[in-house]
Amino acid sequence: MDEVQVTTRLQHHQLTNAQVWSADGQSLVYDLRPAQHLFTSKSVEKIQVETGEVTEIYRASQGAHVGVITAHPQINDRFVCIHGPESPDDEWQYDVHHRRGVILSSGGVETLDACDITPPFTLGALRGGSHVHMFSREGDRISFTYNDHVMRQRAIEKDQRNVAIALPHHPVTVLNKAPREHDGAYFCVVVSQTTGIPQPGSDQISRAFEEGWIGDSGYIKHSGQRQRWALAFIGETVSAAGHSVPEIFIVDLPEDFSAYQRAGDYPIEGTEYRLPAPPAGIKQRRLTFSEGRGVALQPRHWLRSSPDGSMIAFLMADINDVIQLWVISPNGGEPQQLTTGRHGVQSAFTWHPLGKALTFVLDNQVVIYDIHLGTTIPLTDRTSTAPCAEAVVWSPKGDKIAFMRDVGGFRQIFVVKTTELYWC
Known part of the structure; x- marks a missing residue:
């Protein structure tokens, strides 16, 4: 099938790893960073795929930058993105612990997460x-990673990243605001538990990252009950030998908002000397025990669940040290290796909206892996330079896949x- 270049302006266009399509599948959203790690975009935009019409969604002011935009799965004109600090100075400039989420909707802007840095x-x-920031399937809850200022x-932690969620309709007001503090439209809590120095051979972790929602409606437990x-x-x-080993963990989350207000340990x-903690009853559970191989950190990817919640897809090296696509049940058990070729997976990936397949870059081509047939189908010609690794994203109707290339x-x-296949 022929690929079509959607953007043509002589500037960079950066897709996020998922949720880049508008709910109707007609437009793509992106920022204008020159690279994934350089947060210098002043605006976020959308482009109508068929016509090429570009619309600026939001432009930052007062020296701030924005980026990493994702689209609401159900509402066309609703988005969330990262917003850097206005009027940055020597004490407060863009950094992992100096940024916030903003909801963009019908021309309006509201801050997602309140910030309170003084006791x-x-x-x-x-x-x-x-x-x-990633919307749940309904779009009412949002997950994200979090770093604590x-x-x-206090030099207690350098990069003890955690996973957090934002719950809707419960705005948070910060009283007696100090500089750089602000209110938030959502109620936010950390749901992972990290340890500064994990005990070797234990299930303790120093960082939690690259999260993904499980299923469009959760998953079915061994008991037959649905975890929503x-x-x-x-x-x-940290392995018994003292090596860092990335593994997959899961947290089951309550449905009732009141549960998020009850403190655990x-x-x-x-506190002034302790990170925010998960509410009572939220306990992380380890899924993979990879015997030292660990989940691949390169290419960088985010865990993505099948729509029915039965499989969590991830990348890990096989016995020949080739990066392959694997899946594991949210109930645990042995991971299942999907791809088996001599060429390693080169990018992040996404699922077909009905769970029929996954798409990613392999051997410098955008490909589809058919879950039922266990075969890989190339969609683009093999090129001397691979498509960009950060994003290969299936559209909501399954009829298109968006990705990036470096051109000129x-x-x-x-x-x-x-559409020439049976995917849509």
Whole structure:
């Protein structure tokens, strides 16, 4: 099938790893960073795939930058992205612990996560920076990774990243605001548990990251009951030999909002000397025991669940040290290796909206892996340079896949249609 170049301007266009299609599948959203790790985009945009019409969704002001935009799965004109600090200075400039999420809707802007960095801290507020915000299937809950300013300032932790969620319709007001503190439209809590120095050979982790919602409606437990809300993430363990080993963990989340207000062993909002803690009853559970191989960190990818919640897909090296695609049940058990070729997977991946297949870059081509047939189908020609690794994203109807290539020194967005197959 022929790929089509969607963007043509002589500037960079950066897709996020998932949720880049509008709900109707007609437009793509992106920022204008020159590279994934350089947060210098001043605006976020959308482009109508068929016509090429570009619309600026939001432009930052006062020296701030924005990026990593994702689209609401059900509402066309609703988005969330990272927003850096306005009027940055030597004490507060863009960093992992100095950023926030913003909801963009019908021209309006509201801050997602409240920030309170001076004690006493506020329940439902965070104390640092949020990153890569992902809507749940309905779009009412949002997951993200989080870095804490208070602990960083006290040199207690350097990058003890955690996973957090934002719950809707419960705005948080920070009283007696100090500079850089602000209110938030959502109630936010950390749901992972990290340890500064994990015990070797234990299930303790130093970081939690690259999370993904489980299923469109959760998953079915061994008991036959449905767990409506759950998140999988990569947790960095330490092996008995003292080596860092990334493994997959899961947290089951309550449905009732009141459960998120009940503290467990430690305060949900954190203390001057302790990170914010998960509410009572939220306990992370380890899924993979990879015998030292660990989940692959390169290419960088995010855990992605099949729509029915039965499989969590991830990348890991096989016995020949080739990066392959694997899946594991949210109930645990042995991982299943899907791809088996001599060429390693080169990118992040996404699922077909009905769970029929996954798409990613392999051997410098955008491909589809058919779950039922166990075969890999190339969609684009093999090129001397591979498509960009950060994003290969299936459209909501399953009829198109978006990805990026570097063309003439600029990162451009491409689309390949799948309508000639049976995917849509």
